[in-house]
Amino acid sequence: MPAQYGPQKFSEAITHFRNKLNMPSERWADVWREQHNNAFMVAGATKTDLLADIRQMVDSAIAEGKSLSWFQKEFKHLVKKHGWEHTGSAAWRANIIYDTNMRQAYNAGRFQQLQNFPYWRYAHGDSRYPRPHHQSKDGTILPKESPFWLTWFPQNGWGCKCKVFGETARSIQRKGLKLSKEPVIETREWVDKKTGEVHYVPVGIDPGFDYSPGSKSQADVLRQQQLSKPPLKERLPERVVPSAYSTNKNVTIHGLNKVISELSQAQPQMRQVTDFITTYGMKTLFLKPTEMVRGSKKAKELEEDITSYLNVPISKANGHWPVPSNTARRANGYTALAWKHVVVKAKTGVNLNKIADITDLTNAVEAAILALQAGKRQWSLSHIVRHYTDSGDHGGAIITWLHEMGHQVQFQAMRMEIPTPGLNESITTYSMQDTMEWHAEHFAAWALNRAMLETHYPAIVAYFDELMGELL
Structure with a gap:
């Protein structure tokens, strides 16, 4: 029976794989011993675009906990796309690629952690x-x-x-x-x-x-070899968010990183958000509504995969994401003080690739402020994006994700006994519910458009600048 993997529990495992150089090769033995620590290769994959596609599949498997059956299905599509004549059956070859890379990434993560x-x-x-x-x-x-x-x-x-x-x-x-x-x-x-x-x-x-798997002694040799080859078209977005678990094929870690990378270019403070996620090991679950319901068949089917990703006993599954049906129906996301993860609703139709324009997200802050000044305070930043922009629920999922991470920022401050009193000023109705919603909503506003928020509410910006400075 093949090994079963959830998403890797170690950020070191993901980093190990991401740091490899792509090495087109004809045979496994072309890359020898510890050179595999620094090179990603698949025997017979000599074309750079073919290797890049295989690498993206493996990257998704490691970071998102994709199953072997998913990998085998995608492998068949890839073989057909490139017309690749590989050795052995498709199922056998996919199993070898999946199993070897998943195990070695896992072992590399273990090697780094065992240094303690x-x-x-x-x-x-x-x-x-x-x-x-x-x-x-x-x-x-x-x-x-x-x-x-x-x-x-x-x-x-x-x-x-x-x-x-x-x-x-x-x-x-x-x-x-x-x-x-x-x-x-x-x-x-x-x-x-x-x-x-x-x-x-x-x-x-x-x-x-x-x-x-932790040895890096061949890195210089491999880099020199790589310099002598044609440049490889980069297929993978920068991984600023280490991992995410998703049951929606159109809401992936690659899609999330693409959006957050674009936001980071326009809004530098977004880097502090991703630094927070990496520093404190925050994780993300993107789930469909029925998978969020406590006691549902769908939630039960995901117990093994999700608890593996969250690194908690399967017996504790009910306490780490399922909620009552009315909460799952009403909420776009949620988290808890006892967790180090957030849950975001990702309905079947949600697709991060359909976010029309990043400015749909950043402009939501200005829209909230202008509506408030006109005496028409909006319910939330998420509501603005979902109902008044072309990005709709696709962009709304990102706003909800930032909102829930805002809760975790406050929770981490509480764990470290850093005071988080909040302020009296509020730009949305939802932020007036209580201190915690104030933090989550205004953290999202600070992350999305710090400059606009500072123009109208400098005290709020100073508050989050100082708080993030203490946390990081």
Whole structure:
């Protein structure tokens, strides 16, 4: 049975994959050992546009927790689009690409996080056909500086499910474990049948897998190789927001990052929003209305994927996103003090690519202020975008996302015991509900159009400038 993945729990895993260079190649062995840490390649994918499309699929799988079945379906479309004649069946090839990249990104994230532990413990994976050499390493505990980890850090072969866990002197003692003796790493001769090259591979490890996923020793070599190739057309938007889970195919992490990147160019303070999200590990759920309802069949079907993404026990699912049906019907989004994520409604028709113009979002702040001055205070910034602009619900989803992140900004300040009294001035009716809605609504206004807000309400801008300065 293939491995099941939700979105990667580690921002390090996403960063590891995003930092790779695209390397068109004919065979897996063309990129050797730790060069895979720095190169994204797919054997036989020699065209740059083909490789870019495959990379975007893998990137979506890692950041959004796309399933293997989704990947296999998209892979078939991609093969047809490019007329690619790959080896093996489409399902088998898609499985290999998906499984290897997901595992190595996961292991790279683990490698970075394990730097905080002085000792590492090898754990054999529960494979259907276990490798005896991998089984023999189960329970091996060595200092993180041990040369063993430079060779035997998973993945140690095609389909390898082994993992490494961090330990401390206290945890080793508490569990009744003992440090292992430094293993002797035996090697065997392996000849590349196509090139005739001879490599010495550790016994028990598949050729090309004897390296640690955190190693960067080949980066300079790969960059030099890349400079000698034609430039690759960049297909992926800058990832300023690390991850998001979405059940709407038209509301993706790529679409979100595209919009936020455009906003950041026009509104520099938006960078502080994304810095906040990255610093405090904030996550996002984009869900359809029926998937938000507590006790619904749709919500139940998503429990495993969403709890995996949020890194919470599946037994706690009901406390992390489902709400009563009337709340799911009425609210465009919500969050909670106990969470480090926000939930945003993304109906089937919502499509971030259909945001007509970024100014539809930024101009909502001016529209709210002008309406207030005319004695016609608007309900909310989201209401303005959804009902009075061409971007409609597509743009409204972004406003709601910023509003909910505004709640999390206040919650984080509360966790750090930073006073957040708010102010008496309000630009929308919704912001007058209570202190928390004041923060969320005016945070969104500050993020969307700081200059316009400062012209009319300098005290509000000064408030959020100072608050974000303390948080970041």
